Amino acid sequence: MTRTPPPEPRDEIRVAVSTVIFSLRHDDAGELPAVVLPLVRRTRDPHEGQWALPGGWLDASENLEAAASRTLAETTALAPSYLEQLYAFGDVGRSPARVVSIVYWALVREDVAATPLPADENVAWFDAAALPPLAFDHELIVEYALWRLRNKVGYSRIAHGLLPELFTLAELREVYEAIGGRRLDPANFRRQVDGSGTLIPSDDFRTGSHRPARLYRYNHDVELADRGPLPR
Amino acid sequence: MTRTPPPEPRDEIRVAVSTVIFSLRHDDAGELPAVVLPLVRRTRDPHEGQWALPGGWLDASENLEAAASRTLAETTALAPSYLEQLYAFGDVGRSPARVVSIVYWALVREDVAATPLPADENVAWFDAAALPPLAFDHELIVEYALWRLRNKVGYSRIAHGLLPELFTLAELREVYEAIGGRRLDPANFRRQVDGSGTLIPSDDFRTGSHRPARLYRYNHDVELADRGPLPR
DNA sequence: TCAAAAGTGTTTATGGTACACCCATGC
DNA sequence: GCATGGGTGTACCATAAACACTTTTGA
CATH class of the missing domain: 3.90.79.10 (Nucleoside Triphosphate Pyrophosphohydrolase)
Incomplete structure (x- = not known):
């Protein structure tokens, strides 16, 4: 070179x-x-x-x-x-x-x-x-x-890389908690993520325990954070 | 491997x-x-x-x-x-x-x-x-x-890597402005940097134009941001 | 004395955090 | 009903931005 x-x-x-x-x-x-x-x-x-x-x-x-x-x-x-x-x-x-x-x-x-x-x-x-x-x-x-x-x-918004296609906000929050090593306030977490526009709410709910939780999917329109200089 | x-x-x-x-x-x-x-x-x-x-x-x-x-x-x-x-x-x-x-x-x-x-x-x-x-x-x-x-x-605080040992706050601000491509408020800039503890004021002043400006040096005690996984 | 840069003070907007509260479901 | 997690409202606090203002020098 x-x-x-x-x-x-x-x-x-x-x-x-x-x-x-x-x-x-x-x-x-x-x-x-x-x-x-x-x-x-x-x-x-x-x-x-x-x-x-x-x-x-x-x-x-x-x-x-x-x-x-x-x-x-x-x-x-x-x-x-x-x-x-x-x-x-x-x-x-x-x-x-x-x-x-x-x-x-x-x-x-x-x-x-x-x-x-x-x-x-x-x-x-x-x-x-x-x-x-x-x-x-x-x-x-x-x-x-x-x-x-x-x-x-x-x-960045890479946490969804650890989740399946559809997930609840609690599951997404759990990812952040597991990686960060500390509990997060569910109320504030909800506001932050749906204020960021990265999630698309679906019409389905996860049932099985108590009140059903809405399922979301990741919005692929919002660009993932820097993955290096290579064309994506 | x-x-x-x-x-x-x-x-x-x-x-x-x-x-x-x-x-x-x-x-x-x-x-x-x-x-x-x-x-x-x-x-x-x-x-x-x-x-x-x-x-x-x-x-x-x-x-x-x-x-x-x-x-x-x-x-x-x-x-x-x-x-x-x-x-x-x-x-x-x-x-x-x-x-x-x-x-x-x-x-x-x-x-x-x-x-x-x-x-x-x-x-x-x-x-x-x-x-x-x-x-x-x-x-x-x-x-x-x-x-x-x-x-x-x-x-991070790498801007001082572009400056000599002693520099004024205006000079440091100019570095940020040149890299960022926009002007910064001198008053707010001053508060931010001396609130961060990264600068040590010296007793010298830069004279030559108008009111003399105090010269600062970089505080090497505060760790530089991530330079990779290698021992420093 | 005036222009210009150094340096200080104050107000406002904004985003995060804490936490009280209501809602809906399984048991 | 009641426990539990889903979901909403709101007050508070720290920080950043905007900008008026004072200080100190050279000319």
Whole structure:
């Protein structure tokens, strides 16, 4: 890209793509759902046996985002509802070989995440608040992705990426509460979201407990927040 | 980084590092300063003769940020007062060869930027609002970097990266005005910044015109906003 | 003494938060 | 009926914007 001659292939800088995938899991009724993410167990050195982020090598003929989707599908069989580049990690010492990892982060709806993972003991969901030791610098990466998730949910409307097509305001609020780690006032939450024009009320209601709650869908007309410089 | 075998070097994905460097330039007195950035003219194909962002190939033995600093110094002899990773660009078609560019963005103080560039007709400063056609996808990159600059100046305290050690509130305000593209109320600006605790008043004043203005310095105790997941 | 920039005070609008209250349904 | 979550109304508080005003210098 510049005026110096290109490096010979023997420089051996390799490019990998990994993804931090977030979803929610309701375990204890009455409690806030937990933020969970899938990890894969490494079956070879380095760090054999340790848990790591799903990912793989970048193929010379595919774009970065395509590589993230592909490796994510190969290792976890998941299709994300939101995918955004997180950061490029390339410190010299982060792996025995010189690897630059382009890391993405993604959201998966809870009902999608609930479908069983591949019959593979080497893929599993973990509570983001109780992760095992991770390979490479993946703990740092997950920590940063969590920071970004919490940050972005504050100023954008990505929370619906964790919900099905139709959802109640209480369910949407629960997503914000789970990510933010604190309860929100239902009254104020309602006003804020329907003042923002991001939700379209449907004519259906969720019944089953007490007063039925109106179901909403996300208004795709309002632009999702910044997903990077790429054309959308 | 994963369970598939590493690719052979003949895959030929190369990693470059480029930097979008911002500074300010006062041209017309009374007018807002312009946002300017240095470009280098390409001396070889592809895109020979076109202007491009300063950068170079990533060396196998250096970190990404170090490579950004190095290539930036080699091509422009500039030392930035702020440096942060912007985005990884890696689309297949963005260059004849497969190149993944880790792009950084940087701030340079105006007095530093005023020192003459290397005696090289192939490096020059341009007004960000009137750029020539750029090589590769560098126009997209600059556009995104400008968006990030404007965004970040709104919620962080990086503006001082464009100013010398001591500066008046009017000078600091001018930075915000130049980046934001609109005038700000001096009274409200004053209250906002000294309410934030980011400035330390000095005992010196800038004289020369009318009533002298107190000089301030930046308070390095208050943490700069997010520069990424790396330890600082 | 006047122009111009530094710096202060005050009013108003706005958005978030807390919380009291009513509504509709399952049990 | 009554408990519970859905949904509305309203007062309060902090912050931002607008702008009148005073202070201090150079010319």
